[in-house]
Amino acid sequence: MLRGGELYMGKRLPSVALARRRRQESHVATKQDRADVLIVGAGASGGIAARYLAEAGLSVVCLEQGRWHDRSEFRGTSPDWEITGRKQWFPNPTIRGLAQDYPLNEDETDIAPLMFNGVGGSLILYAGVWPRMLPSDFKVRTLDGVADDWPLTYEELQPYYERTEAQVGVSGLEGDPAYPPGAGPPLPPLPLGTGAMKIARAHDRLGWHWWPEPNAILSRPYQGRRPCVQSGTCQQGCNEGAKATTDLTHWPMAIDHGARLITGARVRRVVTENGLATGAEWLDEDGNEHFQSASVVVLAANSIGTARILLNSTTSAWPDGLANSSGLVGRRLMMHPFASVTGLFDENLESWQGQFGCSIESFEFYETDESRGFVRGAKWGLAPTGGPINMALPARAGESEWGPDHHLLFRERFGRGQSWGLFGEDLPNEDNRIEIDDTLTDPVGIPAPKVIYKVGENSRKLLDFHIEKASESMIEAGAHKVETDSLMRYSGWHLLGTARMGDDPATSVVDRWGRSHDIPNLYAVDGSVFVTSSGTNPTSTIAALALRTVEHMVEERYSQEVPV
Template sequence: MNRWRVFWRKREEPADICIVGAGAGGAVLAKELAEAGLRVVLLDAGPRFDPGKYPTWRTDFEISAPRVFQPPDPRRDLYTWGSAQWFHYSRVKGIGGSTLAYVGVTPRFHPSDFRTKTLDGVGEDWPLTYEDLEPYYTKVEYIIGTAGDDRGNPFAPPRSRPYPTPPHPFNCASQHLKRAADKLGWHMAPPPVAMPTLPWKGRPNSIGCGACRLGCQIRAKGSVDVTYIPLAERTGNVRILPNSMAFRVTLDARGRAKSVLYFDEQGNIHEQSAHLIAIAGNAVETPRLLLLSANNTFPDGLANSSGLVGKYFMEHIAVFATLILPDRVDAWKGIPAGGLIHDFYETDPHNAYARGFAIEINNGWQWPVSVARRIPGWGRAHKERMYQIFGHTAGLGSVGEQLPDERNTVQLDPQVKDTYGLPVPRITNEPRENDRAMIQAIIRRMRELADAANATFLREPTYLLGGSSHYMGTCRMGADPRTSVVNPWGQTHDIPNLFIVDSSTFVTGAAVNPALTIMALATRTADYIVHQLRRRELP
């Protein structure tokens, strides 16, 4: 096993449930089930980070802080791609998962997102509705302390309660772009973000330092390590195991999930048995674990009688641009999420593509080093250009809905192995005809906004494959075991005591950031598990 000295240790004490992955899905499920009295083991391949040690206060933070979430051995996170071009796969392994590095944008799906087949003839309908998920959206928002206000967004989905805290004010860059959007008749609103503007449940309000992507030192950002994990631990029913890389789920003689095998930090193998097992790795690591767990009963991968584990991989269509505005706006002051435009969200029959996209104002990464890296040239000319540009830049990004396509997949690479000696994931994702038409539409709209703002481009609108960091759809949800991997509650069709609680269960990707929907679905799954256990209907 490469450099690892491996030996078997005593099997760990059994639990009621073992959850693999401590991110937006796993941490939420752990908290909800621990509060219901279940004994929970929560493991993650990455470490547990101390927010107080994030180096975002240092003068060199633009260089030092991004290294915090990188593994000490890069072979741990190896992957390959089967696409024609390089695929940018970005994620964080650790207690908190990728919420450690998200910028906290937490919009809800729209009602139409659950019915794309019925409404638009594309994708598939979800086996649940917006109304089914709405109370869970609300519950999550009131735990993480979402800041928002939908009054400026006529396209926002209906709500049963207002946002917990008021929205963040627009900074100067966002105000400039809001005026430009108004000229075009577009509706730019503050995005809902998991960064309360008031102290919330023991956490301070956001101070708008802008370093959300690099970890929140003061614990204001609602990453699950500072929201759900403390609530889970407060019950006394949770054991958290960082640096624990799961590599196999075993079955008992009845074909039920029995245990999780994992490597600890020293490379020793442990076996954690549990009555229930839930996988919350993400849309890449979850199918990878199921495929690694192939056995005589499931030769093509665990819970894969449908043959769909690893298929219908989706991401969001991410086009990025950097504007040079005529006035100095200092976009780096305030939170990175500067504004949200949903005017192009729904299907328009006049378009050459189905479904739609959002345009987000990205005020992150407008600091000196970040801007200097984008300016071409060298020496005196570069310095003079930096003096002219710094403080005038602002960013645009898109969240476009990529339609599910069976040809986009996550598979095991037959040749490349990681530091544990395990086959790495191979990601294949090609923009299809609908995606390509949407990319061109996004670029056109960004140019319209730039023109209305009297801005030029430091970085032209550019599509980055994998750039959204939002990966979905490889263990899709459905009512029919022949065409899906899990049922509407995340329970695998093939193995009743095996659950999946991450974005791999998404049927479609919508055009919003996925974190809140992952958390809402995990909360719903927890309710289902508790209900089934009380009725003695889980094996």
């Protein structure tokens, strides 16, 4: 909901659009008509689905438990950006504790999940890094004998990567030899900066792969949005609108085509009748109950939220959770164990600035080499190291020093660091899962999720190896000191795998088109459908899969089974 003003995308809303928005909001309490498609969640996949479906002429309603955020709310232009980023704008909902969030029981997880609830979803606070998965990521069982193959290939998804990259405005450099040939990003790369160039030259000497990172952050004006100004505050919300978030890139178009987005709407359960979904029960901010009827229900609430809704939607026919004949709803949660390797250099690199976002990436050690003692690998992404408060506190890979030498340590670190973030592929494990907590509920009484997740032995070996190699990278680049953080707790950005896709209903929740094997008019389009995690930032793949799913849905709409 747009509160306190009528600015949208940096400009005053046209009166027609404003009137439409107000009609939508007043419409909520009085009219509960049946939509062609009900989407739960207005983040990355929900926004992409809504825009495509609405542009295709379908009536779309979306229920989002958060609200609209105006860019003026983001703290990146304020001196307090670092301290509000540790609370009100922190990506973990338990620490953030905002009214729009739901609580998580995190007592039994090695990694704390990160997310954001609002129009645009977790994109509001993500870094904007937008690499595709690699071809081998789709064939892990065939190539490496572990986990499972996806029921689709890189080649099948490639056109959808290209189309979604154009929609969000990806900046990057064409020709990365880590990928098969194809269309490159629509915009030139963001500036690498002095630090990244030092490391690129080091990789050149080592003969190691590196490439400018593709980011969903504009290097040029694009489709009415302004380009990046290198403020380095991407993860506190982008004040410029240069970072792609679906509240900017998809929802305005969806709404212009008639999609109805209801904010402050918490979905309690998907309702079924005669084996089909008929809609969803939801509660507004005051706890009033509503029912939204729909011909098709699409879950886009992230891997935890989608599993939570399905597990909360029990009936006598589905005592273990809706669409759960496989028993895999909530299971195979993957969160990408993360490590960082920070190199400190003699010269001032102004490493509080730049996209945050990554400047360069490396896939040098991405593929399996059995001699290393583990399978699969990690993608590296190079980022700046942050502002003065971040560098003065004993956080991430930094050591602490108090007393007179605090000033010397600070001087050594501030502005002089570059940090490799290492995302290790997280192999699926059915014991890593989402359950419904016995007692914890959200503010309107909907049972909350419990996260049960242990980092596997393969992941630990993988990270140890990659930390060693990333340290070599930093030393070759001239770092006089290397600081490492081997496993960061607050790193669970990438929530994947709790409703995996597959061809076999016995071993998967949804089919290759994101459709439930059990409930033929129920779909999932978020990261829950991932079969394996890859070692890449997943948003680009979530986006491509969402577009592919809804395009197929429209193509097959006349054969879609719906409630009478």
